[in-house]
């Protein structure tokens with residue numbers, strides 16, 4: 370597929386075709402699963418298409434990596450065994466002992482754990498800051514700061530950070546701006562176009578979209594940083610396997626239509642909850658009352674499928690409500706076609722308890738799926754009582 374500047378293709382076209390020419394040998398319209406570890410060399414060093422060993426490169430993974438780069442409009446895409454493997458690769462590429470990273474005050478629990486329990490032991494310092502305030506981020510910068518790490522919308526509080534404003538703050542200090550774009554997906558938001566340097570994904574979520582694969586990705590705006598990341602990906606080895614790569618590619622083909630429905634259902638769920646007596650507060654950037662609504666409207670095509678709310682009757686009622694849903698499945702993760710409910714304080718964000726990243730105990734998080742809206746509203750109504 371060619372995508373020249375005169376005739377750039379639309380997102381859905383890129384999603385379906387980028388990196389996915391019909392197979393040269395057979396014409397198969399979908400990249401085959403190259404379930405293979407090594408490749409015949411035509412004489413020593415005579416590689417066919419650059420393939421040598423599947424940790425270094427595998428054709429199914431290459432198809433995904435080219436697709437990811439095109440979707441985020443970056444120069445280099447890399448696919449990993451999980452979102453956290455991608456984060457670890459990025460951080461060990463750009464940080465050395467003595468360096469410092471500014472992280473979100475409500476970061477994904479696993480990201481926080483990676484900083485607090487792993488990288489800190491290797492001499493990488495971090496400060497948690499309120500990403501909704503560029504001034505707070507600027508105040509958290511140190512001379513040793515190498516990166517500002519942003520999640521927007523954030524997990525699980527759905528805070529909105531102004532990516533373009535934070536690009537200025539980070540670049541002004543000579544630091545990279547990293548955006549975890551898992552919640553939005555490139556269909557709703559393209560951080561590299563706004564000036565960010567690297568995008569991180571847990572492709573486990575909306576990109577895969579069917580709760581059947583764990584994967585991660587990095588996309589770099591700059592080819593040279595992309596090359597360094599690829600070197601570390603191969604050196605550390607946390608790569609996406611061929612079948613997992615194929616599943617993520619398959620999911621991405623329907624990303625646009627799925628996200629449209631996730632957004633439509635979530636905005637109706639948010640409105641329903643906002644009018645419910647048992648709900649104290651709804652956190653959804655699509656609501657005009659949300660403090661980040663205007664920034665979200667500026668930098669996102671839609672407001673996403675995640676909705677969090679605080680139960681009016683407190684923590685025990687929040688936990689009990691999670692237990693009573695019938696259609697919303699009680700479980701961690703998000704971004705699949707099926708609706709999920711969870712209690713962040715006891716589940717996804719339990720590792721942040723007692724830290725600056727602790728979340729309210731009366732908080733319930735919904736990953737609103739693409740089932741029939743009436744069924745979703747009825748289920749929430751009966752579970753809230």
Ligand SMILES: *Cc1c(COP(=O)(O)O)cnc(C)c1O
Pocket residue numbers: 451452453454477479480520524549551552570571572573574583584585
């Ligand atoms: C799930 C998630 C991750 C971690 O990804 P894994 O695939 O579970 O390793 C990182 N960031 C966000 C926002 C997530 O939701």
